[in-house]
Amino acid sequence: MSFYVVQFLSGLASAASLFLVASGLSIIFGVTRIVNFAHGAFYMVGAYLAYTLTEQLAGTFGFWAGIVLAALAVAAIGVVVEMVLLRRIYRSPELFQLLATFGLTLMVEDLVVLIWGPDDLLGRRAPGMRGAIDIFGQNLPTYDVFLIVLGPLVLGLLWLLFRRTRWGILVRAATQDRDTVAALGVNQKWLFTSVFALGVFLAALGGALQIPRDAVNHTMDLRIIVDVFVVVVIGGLGSITGAFVAAVLVSELNAFGILVFPKISIVLIFLVMAVVLVVRPWGLFGKPEAPARQMPGLTVRPWRPLSVNERLAFLVLLIAAAALPLFAGNYVLTIGAEIAIFAIFAASLHFMMAVGGLASFGHAAYFGLGSYGVAMLAKFAGLPMVACLLLGPLMGLIGAVVFGWFCVRLSGVYFAMLTLAFAQIVWSIAFQWVEVTGGDNGMLGIWPDAWVATPATFYWLSLTVAALAVGGLRWLTFSPFGYALRAMRDSPLRSESVGIDGKRVQWAAFVVAGTVAALAGAMFVYLKGSVFPDNAGIALSVDALVMVLLGGVETVSGALVGAIVYKALAIWLVSYTELSKLVLGAIIVVMVVAFPKGLVGMWEVLQARYWPGATASGKARRAEVAE
Amino acid sequence: MKLSVNALNSFYGPAHILFDVELDVAEGEVVALLGRNGAGKSTTFRSIVGLVAQRSGRIVFEGRDVTREPTHAIVRAGLGYVPEDRRIFTDLTVEENLEVGRQPPRAGAPQWTRDKLFTLFPNLGEMRSRLGGRMSGGEQQMLTIARTLMGNPSLVLLDEPSEGLSPKIVEQMAHAILTMKKEGVSILVSEQNLHFARLISDRVSIIERGRICYRGTMEELEARPDIRDAHLAV
Numbered sequence: 001m002s003f004y005v006v007q008f009l010s011g012l013a014s015a016a017s018l019f020l021v022a023s024g025l026s027i028i029f030g031v032t033r034i035v036n037f038a039h040g041a042f043y044m045v046g047a048y049l050a051y052t053l054t055e056q057l058a059g060t061f062g063f064w065a066g067i068v069l070a071a072l073a074v075a076a077i078g079v080v081v082e083m084v085l086l087r088r089i090y091r092s093p094e095l096f097q098l099l100a101t102f103g104l105t106l107m108v109e110d111l112v113v114l115i116w117g118p119d120d121l122l123g124r125r126a127p128g129m130r131g132a133i134d135i136f137g138q139n140l141p142t143y144d145v146f147l148i149v150l151g152p153l154v155l156g157l158l159w160l161l162f163r164r165t166r167w168g169i170l171v172r173a174a175t176q177d178r179d180t181v182a183a184l185g186v187n188q189k190w191l192f193t194s195v196f197a198l199g200v201f202l203a204a205l206g207g208a209l210q211i212p213r214d215a216v217n218h219t220m221d222l223r224i225i226v227d228v229f230v231v232v233v234i235g236g237l238g239s240i241t242g243a244f245v246a247a248v249l250v251s252e253l254n255a256f257g258i259l260v261f262p263k264i265s266i267v268l269i270f271l272v273m274a275v276v277l278v279v280r281p282w283g284l285f286g287k288p289e290a291p292a293r294q295m296p297g298l299t300v301r302p303w304r305p306l307s308v309n310e311r312l313a314f315l316v317l318l319i320a321a322a323a324l325p326l327f328a329g330n331y332v333l334t335i336g337a338e339i340a341i342f343a344i345f346a347a348s349l350h351f352m353m354a355v356g357g358l359a360s361f362g363h364a365a366y367f368g369l370g371s372y373g374v375a376m377l378a379k380f381a382g383l384p385m386v387a388c389l390l391l392g393p394l395m396g397l398i399g400a401v402v403f404g405w406f407c408v409r410l411s412g413v414y415f416a417m418l419t420l421a422f423a424q425i426v427w428s429i430a431f432q433w434v435e436v437t438g439g440d441n442g443m444l445g446i447w448p449d450a451w452v453a454t455p456a457t458f459y460w461l462s463l464t465v466a467a468l469a470v471g472g473l474r475w476l477t478f479s480p481f482g483y484a485l486r487a488m489r490d491s492p493l494r495s496e497s498v499g500i501d502g503k504r505v506q507w508a509a510f511v512v513a514g515t516v517a518a519l520a521g522a523m524f525v526y527l528k529g530s531v532f533p534d535n536a537g538i539a540l541s542v543d544a545l546v547m548v549l550l551g552g553v554e555t556v557s558g559a560l561v562g563a564i565v566y567k568a569l570a571i572w573l574v575s576y577t578e579l580s581k582l583v584l585g586a587i588i589v590v591m592v593v594a595f596p597k598g599l600v601g602m603w604e605v606l607q608a609r610y611w612p613g614a615t616a617s618g619k620a621r622r623a624e625v626a627e
Numbered sequence: 628m629k630l631s632v633n634a635l636n637s638f639y640g641p642a643h644i645l646f647d648v649e650l651d652v653a654e655g656e657v658v659a660l661l662g663r664n665g666a667g668k669s670t671t672f673r674s675i676v677g678l679v680a681q682r683s684g685r686i687v688f689e690g691r692d693v694t695r696e697p698t699h700a701i702v703r704a705g706l707g708y709v710p711e712d713r714r715i716f717t718d719l720t721v722e723e724n725l726e727v728g729r730q731p732p733r734a735g736a737p738q739w740t741r742d743k744l745f746t747l748f749p750n751l752g753e754m755r756s757r758l759g760g761r762m763s764g765g766e767q768q769m770l771t772i773a774r775t776l777m778g779n780p781s782l783v784l785l786d787e788p789s790e791g792l793s794p795k796i797v798e799q800m801a802h803a804i805l806t807m808k809k810e811g812v813s814i815l816v817s818e819q820n821l822h823f824a825r826l827i828s829d830r831v832s833i834i835e836r837g838r839i840c841y842r843g844t845m846e847e848l849e850a851r852p853d854i855r856d857a858h859l860a861v
Contacts, residue, residue, distance in 0.1 A: 177714055180714040183676060183698055185728075
């Protein structure tokens with residue numbers, strides 16, 4: 001019995017930091033409508049800075065001063081980030097904001113390794129709190145008691161701040177209606193900056209307070225951000241009370257889940273989240289969101305199928321690509337195959353995002369399912385390659401059928417977060433179910449059949465599959481199904497009123513995209529000869545998003561260009577610089593701020609400006625550019 | 628002139644909404660902007676306070692060109708705006724709603740306090756800690772005006788204050804507007820309800836399809852039933 005009490009209390013202590021970070025994210029989202037992916041990075045920097053400061057400052061006072069100073073310093077960094085970066089993207093679509101702040105996270109990850117090194121750092125224990133107290137014969141660290149008290153204390157302080165101060169009232173008003181607050185003479189800019197500073201302060205404080213409990217390392221940002229997403233989604237974005245309740249819930253699920261279901265403890269939390277989202281899509285304490293902001297002007301240019309000439313041009317390009325083995329070596333051909341596979345993957349996400357308006361943050365789930373599908377068929381059933389390639393993606397299809405059913409019930413940020421959660425479920429199953437998937441060691445030795453065993457033949461196979469997949473998705477885009485999907489994207493209400501079963505259409509699109517992604521995952525296994533949990537990881541999901549954005553969301557097939565450019569760039573960066581994440585993150589940030597229309601979108605704008613007669617709709621385009 | 632609007636053109640995306648709108652309001656005056664639904668009244672007001680991004684023209688308030696200034700700066704200069712759809716903060720209490728609107732006192736403009744506003748709108752005084760979302764339409768209309776007055780404006784843009792209100796509340800509203808005028812607030816009010824406009828205004832402009840098509844004093848308009856029927860009658 002006493003063991004369970006202590007387990008419960010220790011869960012409460014873990015909830016404190018989680019609550020601090022989650023409430024910060026929630027406050028920022030409430031006012032700025034930005035889901036700050038970089039929140040985990042601020043948490044991490046808070047921990048690193050606190051580590052350094054508490055090492056430097058002596059004594060009890062020095063320790064606590066170090067913690068607070070670290071949080072304040074990070075808040076100051078947050079102010080700079082808000083003024084330099086976020087102010088430029090407040091009006092951008094949610095996805096761009098998520099990506100820009102993710103880019104920031106990547107940069108920070110490399111920077112902390114540069115400054116503090118790659119090894120775990122063990123921080124000082126809190127002075128005067130090194131002992132433990134006795135609860136029915138079990139030990140509970142004194143520091144945990146402090147954290148248990150701190151959580152509700154911060155909740156109370158925040159409540160006072162938001163109820164009893166003018167600043168708090170303004171923030172609550174802005175959370176509901178920013179324009180009206182401005183129309184009453186309040187300068188939103190500084191309100192946003194101060195809100196962001198507070199949110200970042202809370203995140204950094206959460207990180208700083210972890211140093212007596214946990215080692216500081218450069219992967220703690222992604223670990224916390226996934227937990228925090230889960231907390232704010234369960235609690236309701238924008239609700240501080242919700243963040244508190246959900247932080248306690250998640251921490252207790254962690255504390256007890258590991259006792260009851262040690263194998264699927266991670267899955268348990270995401271299952272709870274999925275259930276909450278289906279029952280209350282806006283979270284336990286959240287409010288239903290107003291319909292998502294329309295983005296007028298983003299997709300003004302009418303889409304059309306390629307003309308005969310353009311089709312011929314593509315054919316020529318394809319033949320040119322197929323001629324690559326005539327003059328390139330094995331290394332280049334392997335890279336070529338990888339790029340072709342990623343073109344399939346990016347095209348599948350692009351179909352869902354651009355045509356369906358469904359921005360998934362967890363598309364790697366289906367890539368990963370396809371990979372493991374193939375690997376299991378090859379390893380356990382011993383099927384030949386062609387059979388594996390045809391049957392393996394079915395696992396992605398099944399996953400997309402199940403997950404998609406839940407996801408299409410939501411939209412906007414919540415859709416993005418739920419897709420991310422499902423992807424994390426897939427990842428954690430792959431990671432934890434060691435008997436079947438090999439866990440972190442992966443499944444090895446899955447090689448293609450003899451007829452495609454050389455780099456050149458495998459390259460041709462990849463190119464063929466990619467051409468078929470991209471062509472097929474294009475064909476779908478201009479089929480009646482594609483029209484219905486676009487109608488749902490542009491105006492759900494009107495589509496429903498002309499008899500389109502919107503959720504069903506979106507579900508179908510989700511399944512199509514998932515299956516094609518699984519096909520890419522299946523090919524990828526034979527390229528690498530192995531499969532690892534990373535095939536379903538966040539990093540891969542984000543790679544796909546970046547490819548789509550780089551190509552341009554509003555284009556029909558921009559993902560193709562995005563995949564080629566991004567993958568080539570990433571491979572080149574990894575081989576030429578140690579700081580690939582820093583460079584990649586910077587590229588993402590610059591791209592979102594400077595080229596929100598992507599490469600193909602930019603090309604179209606330039607084309608319209610300088611060669612207005614080049615295409616039939618040139619005139620209309622020029623008018624749009626001028627406007 | 629307290630406020631003068633010259634050659635105002637506004638656009639929503641590719642749609643041209645306002646065409647060379649001219650308006651002015653003298654010190655202490657109540658000017659009514661009349662027009663049917665969709666004529667461009669609200670767009671005119673939103674353009675004046677900078678809530679419509681795409682616009683051209685010149686807006687001069689108290690001798691200062693505010694055309695290029697952000698919304699909050701225009702409002703802080705003393706130009707208050709009461710939106711048509713009220714935009715009450717439903718999660719905030721009456722007193723908190725007023726707090727959002729509060730600005731420091733301004734030279735040359737009447738000063739309003741919470742107590743003074745509760746005298747002007749007695750209903751509000753009885754529900755100080757009620758949530759905005761739990762008020763009737765008429766109460767919300769009073770609150771949105773009171774909230775703007777908390778900024779101590781010298782001129783107020785009132786967008787359709789009588790819309791959707793019961794006759795009794797409309798009467799209270801007219802009384803409140805006349806009190807504001809007496810205190811020295813200049814007012815530009817948009818209306819579809821000619822009867823209501825007659826109670827409160829000195830001068831009239833009529834807008835139709837984004838163009839000003841008539842201007843004159845209230846008496847002049849009374850003498851021209853043809854104009855009234857052509858541009859205002861339903």
